[in-house]
Amino acid sequence: MSDERKSSPSPTLARRKKDELTAEERFFAASQWELMWRKFRKHKLALASGVVLIFLYAIAVTFEFWAPYGPISEQGLINMRPTRIHFRNEEGKFVGPFVYGIEQVVDMETFKRVPVEDKDVTYPIRFFVHAEPYKLWGLFETDRHFFGAGEGKVLLVGTDELGRDLFSRILAGSRISLSVGVVGVAISLVLGSFFGGIAGYYGSWADLIISRAIEFIGSIPNLPLWMLLASIIPLDWPVVRVYFMTTIIISLLTWVGLARVVRSLLLQLRTMDYVKAAQLAGASDMRLIIDHLLPGMLSYLIVQVTIAIPNTILAETALSFLGLGMRPPAVSWGVLLRAAQNVQNIVLRPWMLAPAIVVIVTIFVFNFVGDGLRDAADPYK
Amino acid sequence: MIPQPQVRHDQAPVTESDLLLQVRDLRTYFRLDEGMLKAVDGISFNVYRNRVLGMVGESGCGKSVTAQSILQIVPKPGVVQGEMLWHRDGQTVDIGGLDPESEEMRAIRGNEIAMIFQEPMTAFSPVHTVGNQLMEAYFVHGKLDEAEARARAVELLDLVGIPAADRRVDEYTFQLSGGMRQRAMIAMAMMNRPRMLIADEPTTALDVTIQAQILRLIRRLQAETGAAVLFISHNLGAVANLANDVAVMYRGKIVEFGTVRQVLKNPQHPYTVALLQSIPGFGYRRGDRLQSIRGSVGVPIDPPDECPFRGRCDRFDPALCGGSMPASVEVEPGHQVACVLYEARS
Amino acid sequence: MINYLIRRLGTTLITVLVLSYTIFAIVQIPPGDAVDRQVRLRQTQGDVVTREEIETLRAQYGLDRPILVRYYQWIRGFLVGDLGRSTSGRRVNDLIAERLPQTVALAVAGLIITYAIGIPVGIYSATHQYSAGDYIANSISFIGMSVPGFLIGIILLYLFYKWFGLSIGGFFSVEYKSAPWSWARLQDLINHLWVPLFVVAVGSTGGLIRTMRATLLDELSKQYVMTARAKGVPMRKLLLKYPVRLALNPIIASIGHIFPYLLSGQVVIAIVLNLPVLGPLLNTALTNEDIALSSSILLIQSLLAVFGTVVSDVLLAVLDPRIRFERGAH
Numbered sequence A: 001m002s003d004e005r006k007s008s009p010s011p012t013l014a015r016r017k018k019d020e021l022t023a024e025e026r027f028f029a030a031s032q033w034e035l036m037w038r039k040f041r042k043h044k045l046a047l048a049s050g051v052v053l054i055f056l057y058a059i060a061v062t063f064e065f066w067a068p069y070g071p072i073s074e075q076g077l078i079n080m081r082p083t084r085i086h087f088r089n090e091e092g093k094f095v096g097p098f099v100y101g102i103e104q105v106v107d108m109e110t111f112k113r114v115p116v117e118d119k120d121v122t123y124p125i126r127f128f129v130h131a132e133p134y135k136l137w138g139l140f141e142t143d144r145h146f147f148g149a150g151e152g153k154v155l156l157v158g159t160d161e162l163g164r165d166l167f168s169r170i171l172a173g174s175r176i177s178l179s180v181g182v183v184g185v186a187i188s189l190v191l192g193s194f195f196g197g198i199a200g201y202y203g204s205w206a207d208l209i210i211s212r213a214i215e216f217i218g219s220i221p222n223l224p225l226w227m228l229l230a231s232i233i234p235l236d237w238p239v240v241r242v243y244f245m246t247t248i249i250i251s252l253l254t255w256v257g258l259a260r261v262v263r264s265l266l267l268q269l270r271t272m273d274y275v276k277a278a279q280l281a282g283a284s285d286m287r288l289i290i291d292h293l294l295p296g297m298l299s300y301l302i303v304q305v306t307i308a309i310p311n312t313i314l315a316e317t318a319l320s321f322l323g324l325g326m327r328p329p330a331v332s333w334g335v336l337l338r339a340a341q342n343v344q345n346i347v348l349r350p351w352m353l354a355p356a357i358v359v360i361v362t363i364f365v366f367n368f369v370g371d372g373l374r375d376a377a378d379p380y381k
Numbered sequence B: 001m002i003p004q005p006q007v008r009h010d011q012a013p014v015t016e017s018d019l020l021l022q023v024r025d026l027r028t029y030f031r032l033d034e035g036m037l038k039a040v041d042g043i044s045f046n047v048y049r050n051r052v053l054g055m056v057g058e059s060g061c062g063k064s065v066t067a068q069s070i071l072q073i074v075p076k077p078g079v080v081q082g083e084m085l086w087h088r089d090g091q092t093v094d095i096g097g098l099d100p101e102s103e104e105m106r107a108i109r110g111n112e113i114a115m116i117f118q119e120p121m122t123a124f125s126p127v128h129t130v131g132n133q134l135m136e137a138y139f140v141h142g143k144l145d146e147a148e149a150r151a152r153a154v155e156l157l158d159l160v161g162i163p164a165a166d167r168r169v170d171e172y173t174f175q176l177s178g179g180m181r182q183r184a185m186i187a188m189a190m191m192n193r194p195r196m197l198i199a200d201e202p203t204t205a206l207d208v209t210i211q212a213q214i215l216r217l218i219r220r221l222q223a224e225t226g227a228a229v230l231f232i233s234h235n236l237g238a239v240a241n242l243a244n245d246v247a248v249m250y251r252g253k254i255v256e257f258g259t260v261r262q263v264l265k266n267p268q269h270p271y272t273v274a275l276l277q278s279i280p281g282f283g284y285r286r287g288d289r290l291q292s293i294r295g296s297v298g299v300p301i302d303p304p305d306e307c308p309f310r311g312r313c314d315r316f317d318p319a320l321c322g323g324s325m326p327a328s329v330e331v332e333p334g335h336q337v338a339c340v341l342y343e344a345r346s
Numbered sequence C: 001m002i003n004y005l006i007r008r009l010g011t012t013l014i015t016v017l018v019l020s021y022t023i024f025a026i027v028q029i030p031p032g033d034a035v036d037r038q039v040r041l042r043q044t045q046g047d048v049v050t051r052e053e054i055e056t057l058r059a060q061y062g063l064d065r066p067i068l069v070r071y072y073q074w075i076r077g078f079l080v081g082d083l084g085r086s087t088s089g090r091r092v093n094d095l096i097a098e099r100l101p102q103t104v105a106l107a108v109a110g111l112i113i114t115y116a117i118g119i120p121v122g123i124y125s126a127t128h129q130y131s132a133g134d135y136i137a138n139s140i141s142f143i144g145m146s147v148p149g150f151l152i153g154i155i156l157l158y159l160f161y162k163w164f165g166l167s168i169g170g171f172f173s174v175e176y177k178s179a180p181w182s183w184a185r186l187q188d189l190i191n192h193l194w195v196p197l198f199v200v201a202v203g204s205t206g207g208l209i210r211t212m213r214a215t216l217l218d219e220l221s222k223q224y225v226m227t228a229r230a231k232g233v234p235m236r237k238l239l240l241k242y243p244v245r246l247a248l249n250p251i252i253a254s255i256g257h258i259f260p261y262l263l264s265g266q267v268v269i270a271i272v273l274n275l276p277v278l279g280p281l282l283n284t285a286l287t288n289e290d291i292a293l294s295s296s297i298l299l300i301q302s303l304l305a306v307f308g309t310v311v312s313d314v315l316l317a318v319l320d321p322r323i324r325f326e327r328g329a330h
């Protein structure tokens, strides 16, 4: 409804003047990308977040190596608090990181079995150890892990009610959770570019119908509809299928945002001189889009995508948390958070909150990067 | 210390008692990340009652900032320095020394000095009626009678040539055409019978036929009220038509000053010459081709102390133009030029 | 204006029809229907169910008729206030009536908080651009926007329990849950309310601060502001009469987005904080394939959202003469 109004150029006095400056004097010969990169680099927080983000995704791709244990292998210690890592032995001498053995002792007051450190047995933490075998990407069979304590247990954030190592599970969950963001946004990007592109490029009735559809989908509250759609995924589907279905369902509602951006950008670009010139010179539609329109929109699209990814990740987390998206045996952050659904659980085992912190950090990092990119891409702000 | 163009007025037709505003060494700077933008850099001029001072120069030369400085409405981060002596009824106030937000300054704005802006489309609020915005000019200066305010608004709208003024007063500005909007703005400026009117390119955004109407209107109102007018325009035809004196601005400085006759018929500064040659009908020598001035004004960020026009000047001479900003020289009575060509001669 | 209203209502009606049909159709997708489930249930209990029996049950539920007919019956039931029966055997009307007021109240309260904080802070931020206050407001709103409400909810729940031994879930403490209204009960409600309100509204408030700041900055640099200053309007008065007034237009219009956002944001938060609103009910209904209940809740939530959009559109037309004249002209 207000797209046209928003996109009409109304550079304000002060801003326009400033823009002239930078354009004229500072970045005279720099290309658009160089310009963006230079501005982005100035935004230190965004830059640091970008590094963290790359790190997170790198771990998600190779989590089997970084995780000391398999995501579903039980460690025999149920609801175990995070293992303490010691650096000095009983005599206070520095011996490098190690853990003590754990023994179950019966508490004489409550008659419950409680795990206690057995100071007689120590296991040094070693790096690049041989432990549980796995097949990386279904290709390379190996049993190397980044770290481990041999026979001892190093449970960095504790275990769940089945005794599975939560740290390893969080790393494993990152693969689904982080990739849902990328895959989901890729799907919405295809949908959004297609419909937004048709609407913005051809205008007239195509625009009218698509705009109405966008408005319609945009007016429905997302989460309930996602819940509805996710609830019809059959319970007996295999994990991979559930994964793609969940992702598609999320994209079904998020593409409208991207479509809106593509549409208004195209409407704006269509009136630009260089596009008109190309049109007059007889360029085909496809040529025109690829050669002229796409480069003009790319920076804005990248910004929109960076903003859309964390929203998609959150949607998956929320759905899985509700039991409607991914479900065990699949491991995603939302699935892990199910254990934090009631207070008693959290109070008894606060470490089950760890996935929430990981999600929050991820979302933050994404938003910082998105913010930095937006500033860098927008010459007016 | 940058030498100042010593500007003095052609004294013949005016008397000291007609002196209304004396601007002395006005400097308006914007401190930006990129450096100090010296939008107005040490200009001086006088404004007289019943006389129109034209101000010309390409876009970006600092004309609008000069106008804003007089009213102390320069947007952040602009800072205004210099003397602006405002003479009223035997009393003199230095506007340059007033706090922009002070009651005293506010009492001058829109009351003693009013301003007409370039963009009639955006200069009005789209969600308030014409009458509301006109009457506000009345109310904020202590005149509180509602009926009187309305009557005055209608009267003025009628005076500036808006048909059915009593109905139009309740309409929104987007319901008016561009020309009508500019008339309404003029009416708004006249609400409190100002002693001085600043018109910042009042016709630039309008059609040619409407431009002529608006110019006629301004001239008529000026003649009727005897107000002083600072008429900013890059339309030299309009300036020739309306103004008594002309100041030519370039990159924050007045490079030439004189009566309309002196400056437009006998331009001395290479910039004025080039400016005139770039406009049809003002060809300095008949038969010359129209020439646009090569290059652009640019932005005066941390400008060095030198002639601002040297990079674009046809008569640039490395032997002569190397020094600092040339001082203003009187080439004939009341006609001043700031260029080494004349500085060297004297 | 009247024309505009009529056309707006027309499009709303179409939206609602499409929406309700979509919901109805999607809810039907899972294989098997209410009768199948009932039959399965009885079979596990050892009953023998005959073919005829199934047929009669089907007819009884109207499941043998085409989907459009069933849709018509559902909508008609909805209009006359009969939403059918939940699989739990209770009337859907009753189940929803128990929770609808709290649901709307929570969203509206969230809306009020969002505006009451977002607008003044946004104004402050814009008028004090680059000041320390602006910087703080900006950072806080950024955090508020980024952190998902339900995760904040979980963490708050834990922290309150750990630090104060307080259980902040629900709207009432156990002792007041079914007590008659009294000052103490109200006090208890307020004590319980601010955490959910905070969690529900934190994102939208952060967003609104940022929007308000950006639009106001935009308005502040517009020509009409300088015109008004040149007239001699005092800064404070000018600020409120022109740029703030104009910046409010899109903000008011955003009710249409914020209200549905609050409604739907509630769903997960309510489950975390154990609030008796529609969200948790919807979740159980969906997991239990309680079609009558889930479709009714979905429709109600969608209607509320559409209603929010209409309200904001109408408000915008009232506030902005440009829209009023432009659209009323047809």
Ligand SMILES: Nc1ncnc2c1ncn2[C@@H]1O[C@H](COP(=O)(O)OP(=O)(O)O)[C@@H](O)[C@H]1O
Pocket (backbone or CB within 6 Å): A013, A014, A017, A018, A020, B030, B037, B038, B039, B057, B058, B059, B060, B061, B062, B063, B064, B065, B066, B075, B076, B077, B078, B298, B299, B300
């Ligand atoms: N609000 C502002 N902030 C920063 N720079 C400004 C501002 N207003 C004007 N300028 C700069 O001051 C110079 C003079 O501008 P202006 O007075 O608007 O020119 P003119 O009116 O002669 O076209 C220009 O270089 C312009 O970029």
Ligand SMILES: [Mg+2]
Pocket (backbone or CB within 6 Å): B060, B063, B064, B065, B200, B201
């Ligand atoms: Mg100007």
